[in-house]
Amino acid sequence: MIKKQLIMEKALELFAKQGFEATSVQQITEHSGISKGAFYLSFKSKDELILALIDHFMMQITSDIDYIVTSTNNEEELLYEFYFTTFSSFHKHSDFAKLFVKEQTQSFNKEFIFKMHYYDRLMQKSILLMIERLYGEQVSDTKYDLIYCIKAFMSTYSELFLFHNVPLDLDLLSQSLVEKTNLLAKQTTIPFISKELIQIYKQPINDEVTKEQLLEIMEQKIEEINDSIEKESLILLKEQVLKPTFAPVIVKGLLENIRNHSHCKWVSYLLRSFYKF
Amino acid sequence: MIKKQLIMEKALELFAKQGFEATSVQQITEHSGISKGAFYLSFKSKDELILALIDHFMMQITSDIDYIVTSTNNEEELLYEFYFTTFSSFHKHSDFAKLFVKEQTQSFNKEFIFKMHYYDRLMQKSILLMIERLYGEQVSDTKYDLIYCIKAFMSTYSELFLFHNVPLDLDLLSQSLVEKTNLLAKQTTIPFISKELIQIYKQPINDEVTKEQLLEIMEQKIEEINDSIEKESLILLKEQVLKPTFAPVIVKGLLENIRNHSHCKWVSYLLRSFYKF
């Protein structure tokens, strides 16, 4: 299990530098200080490795963003927090962000594309929710267009510090983009992306997780984790899913306990969706 | 010579679909209906092919954009024309645009990266010129930031019709982005990209072409072209470079004659720079 993490870390370094296809399993094993056979004890194939990397990081990033959007009460600061969190994530996981940007449009694998679309739609959903909270009816005709402007800012400005080593003043960047977003949100009258246009792109998201799947994931995480607070919280949350006994406020508190543990972010996201928090 | 064009066309189709690295020379030759050996009679290597493709298309695209920026008199319509022309180019050369977007951040080759940066800087220069013409002193603190917003709009909105088959209403798209750009230009107060920040990214462009290089390129094009008007215009322009005799207005007219010929766009761009039009 620890070997798996080592490989993921070392492989990510190479992928970020050279790209996925240009990196051979040989290179990965040499860089990890293990043999080729050992690699295939941890992963069935090279493809399985990159899918695991995408899941590992995108789960964290999307649930971080979703948490900000659904949990920030102060609407004045929501947009700022959104940009700040997003760019923090990209900066913290800069190797992954590089890989993500590099391979986003490459299409070597069906499952890969599916995963990318899946997380892209999740993120889009969070952004839409934020826009609706912030501007309400004001942007009813322009909200889908606004999503694309926000995504445009995110990708273009992150490329600056990812690939050109521009020093990152997170506070200034967030302030700057908040101003821009507000200007566009409040004064745009000619949207390009209408509701009809977005339909083409939007197949239904099958993101409803069944109770059984949820329990399975929770059990898996309980096994994985050693930290006592997170482990206990998860056990209580699992019992709550099986048989509701606690008041909502207690459940919310338990979720708070686990939300910052890197292994729990996804479970935390799924539970928030489950309880419609 | 005609063989070279065939290979470039057919290879571009495959690159757009599969990416550069995932496309083998074998596939290219099969798709072109020629043998493997014939490929290497036209190109020294696979790398030389992609570099040729980039030059061929980027010369056209950047000179198209530069022409709009330097030659549109009506400032009311300049921004609209800019977006319209840019997206027309991307749409017309959609296979190249796909390749360009896909491989932009990949870094398999030093020369490749250098070329990309070179054309990127040329385009940035044109955009900056346009912004200064349109908004003048008003954007002195925010103009570098504005460049990045425009580039963000360009890449994000072009991905829509390039990869998601969204129907392209060029007029609406241009109008929509004109409105957005004007909003940002006139009301932004917090730029992220300052003049100091841009310095890091900006090495001096060595785009001054010597008179000898210019003449060489012109001679080459004169050989290449059969259309009489363009050929004669080029011959006169070459004589003008060697020994100035015509009035500027005549030179301008001759440039008009050649500017829409796909082989002449780059020469036309170089000559405009040479005469500071």
Add this chain to the structure above:
DNA sequence: TTGACAAATGACCGGTTAGTCATTACTATA
């Protein structure tokens, strides 16, 4: 010390790659 089991190794496999070059096919002139 022995034996049983799991972990790790790297030579090896079939397949594919970019690039080469001896051979052949074609074309134009005499």
Add this chain to the structure above:
DNA sequence: TATAGTAATGACTAACCGGTCATTTGTCAA
């Protein structure tokens, strides 16, 4: 028709790819 010179071919090479598996190494309890 004969010949010289160019264009085109595709079998071939050496290197590398992802993935496998018989073998070795390491780690326990007995």
